[in-house]
Amino acid sequence: MSDLEELLRGRVAHGVLLATMGFLRRRWEVDGSPFPSWAKPVLEALAVAANQPDPDMSEFGRAVGTMDSTNWVTVREAARLVGRSERHVRRLAQERRVRSQRENNWLWLVDIDSLKNVLERSNVEGRGAGS
Structure with a gap:
């Protein structure tokens, strides 16, 4: 297991997940920036590492997959x-x-x-x- 994988587990991964989703959502609300192509796989990996539901089904709002439309x-x-x-x-x-x-x-x-x-x-x- 790499140092990054070891670091990004549990509560740390959950915090990074929330911060990343919040950043992307604010960026999108302010200037309409679409979710970047890397967002969905990164958020899904963070959700797994944090033992959280898939971001598409979580309390974090609209499914990431539906937000990539410009x-x-x-x-x-x-x-x-x-x-x-x-x-x-x-x-x-x-x-x-x-x-x-x-x-x-x-x-x-x-x-x-x-x-x-x-x-x-x-x-x-x-x-x-x-x-």
Whole structure:
């Protein structure tokens, strides 16, 4: 067993797991940075070393595997990108009309492609109704 393997066991591995997940989540919330490709295998290895459940099923939030899409943005960023109000985008997310996930009590993440598709469809339907 290497020194690193010996060091990263139990409580130490659990602490590193929590710190790494927190860092990645904050980085993602702040600037929309996708989870790097190394994140999932590293977090899974840390979870095993810490005798914790697989990070995909743990209390740490959304599964890491679902976060590697670069299409997830905050409501604020989505509203800016599509030229709509944050309130409008948040309502679409709350009504499940766009692919979205609630990260915590105040943060909604929206799949920007889903939002663009919904808005495009509603524009087409709106033009068709008046014709």
